[in-house]
């Protein structure tokens with residue numbers, strides 16, 4: 371009988387990401403009513419101590435040249451090995467480029483139901499239930515599972531406030547072998563951006579600029595400095611991206627990134643439905659727009675009617691003066 | 697090389713979606729339908745492969761009812777003057793398919809790809825109705841093929857695919873994989889062309905074949921509601937946001953008020 375929760379923990383060069391702690395904390399809370407243990411899986415790393423503190427009773431690790439780059443096949447075989455070892459009722463990961471590539475393959479391999487990009491998780495009648503947004507967040511619904519194992523990915527920042535309460539654990543290395551199929555995708559390169567940035571999808575503060583920013587130079591002179599002063603990551607509307615002011619990797623919205631920060635500052639963004647699709651679950655939304663009737667104000671927690679060329683530099687100065695930290 | 701393109705019709709990205717009944721889900725009777733925007737990148741990529749003489753044939757696939765034909769024709773209409781674009785479409789349609797979850801849809805599409813002898817499948821990264829991003833990678837697993845998701849640059853040569861995909865923090869990962877394989881397309885890969893008038897005329901004459909479970913050699917029990925591992929219910933509209941506050945005054949005072957509110961009231965700094 372499957373039981374417990376296996377959390378697939380992502381890491382950056384060996385250090386577990388914030389999402390790993392969020393999910394472990396949530397899994398520990400769920401397991402109180404779901405029963406069973408919380409275990410963790412690290413693929414291509416072995417920094418396990420903190421994972422125990424956040425709730426993992428066992429930390430499985432899979433390492434080796436085949437696994438360190440994190441290709442989809444390597445993930446599927448590592449996750450299969452961890453499932454064989456832990457026999458979990460739920461496998462939980464964070465929505466990311468890794469899980470989008472690997473979780474559906476795993477679901478097909480083991481014949482499991484899957485719910486993607488969930489924003490709420492709870493236990494009902496002894497089984498996991500996930501709520502997930504659909505139609506770009508214009509509706510949401512509950513997903514229930516009839517398979518032995520439920521595969522779930524959760525939107526980053528859905529479960530803030532992870533707390534440590536357990537104790538450090540060592541690693542339980544797993545022996546996983548890649549089949550020819552799982553080895554077929556080779557990662558042959560990684561192109562770095564000009565400057566390192568926090569992954570937009572996981573950022574907890576975002577400052578975004580729209581079409582009226584008017585040039586890449588202005589984007590660099592206006593939006594990025596405000597982001598830096600607020601300890602935030604820069605984002606952009608599609609109109610700004612398509613005009614070449616910011617790279618596609620910074621686009622927020624239906625055909626860009628779905629973000630879920632605690633603070634989203636929209637600078638000269640009208641609030642088109644496709645932009646809202648990417649940021650409507652942000653906890654606090656600030657809109658700066660010179661048109662008092664701009665639709666973005668209907669969604670804003672705080673609104674400022676004004677010209678970004680005046681308000682944005684003033685806000686950045688004020689943030690620097692008050693010493694806002696990341 | 698034969699390229700298969702998966703398309704789904706979805707409510708347009710600007711549609712209003714209203715949830716009036718928690719169990720039946722949104723009422724879609726009044727929405728305007730479109731080809732899923734991510735699938736348009738897949739069709740465009742396939743036509744570009746055809747123009748480069750890498751793809752010898754392009755076939756469009758959709759799991760839908762006869763009401764999906766209008767959008768299938770939109771996909772068939774894409775092409776260059778004098779060139780055909782996709783040669784035909786295959787509609788996968790059977791009452792047994794109703795209520796399939798993503799895995800069921802993937803099984804149906806996988807069976808269709810095998811039957812048609814496709815070498816590369818191009819699909820969208822995500823359908824903008826269910827937003828699940830699952831079907832293509834599941835299909836690849838069922839076919840026993842490798843897959844690469846969310847591709848923003850693509851080079852196809854005989855037997856081999858090189859693809860670029862966005863990963864966290866603005867980085868781009870470069871991957872290589874052999875054919876046959878499944879590729880999902882992201883914004884940035886290309887700019888889908890508009891159908892030309894001759895293209896629209898030509899699309900009207902292109903065949904839409906209809907295949908059911910029997911024609912695909914699929915056990916009807918392996919798809920549809922009975923085989924689904926997930927069930928969806930208790931729909932709700934998005935949570936109401938508390939009413940916002942407009943800050944008024946000169947620039948210096950509103951920015952300082954904003955920082956104070958963000959720090960002391962909203963507690964996000």
Ligand SMILES: Cc1cc2nc3c(=O)[nH]c(=O)nc-3n(C[C@H](O)[C@H](O)[C@H](O)COP(=O)(O)OP(=O)(O)OC[C@H]3O[C@@H](n4cnc5c(N)ncnc54)[C@H](O)[C@@H]3O)c2cc1C
Pocket residue numbers: 579580581582606607608609610621622623624625626627637638639640641642643644645648658659660661664676677678679709733
């Ligand atoms: C299929 C599809 C997918 C899409 N996907 C996305 C997506 O992923 N992300 C996305 O963002 N959009 C997307 N869009 C586009 C979307 O519909 C809008 O066109 C886009 O979001 C508009 O960008 P914007 O708000 O920057 O520009 P605009 O609509 O031009 O709005 C600019 C705003 O700035 C205000 N303004 C002007 N000058 C100033 C100033 N000096 N100071 C302050 N305010 C000023 C104006 O009042 C206006 O409200 C998509 C559209 C489609 C059809």
Ligand SMILES: Nc1ncnc2c1ncn2[C@@H]1O[C@H](COP(=O)(O)O)[C@@H](O)[C@H]1O
Pocket residue numbers: 702703704732734735757758759760798801818819820821822823824826827828829830831832
């Ligand atoms: N019913 C369907 N018919 C054809 N292709 C589909 C269907 N559902 C999903 N797809 C393809 O799979 C992609 C991802 O869809 P999804 O997994 O539903 O988010 C879509 O962009 C389509 O290319």
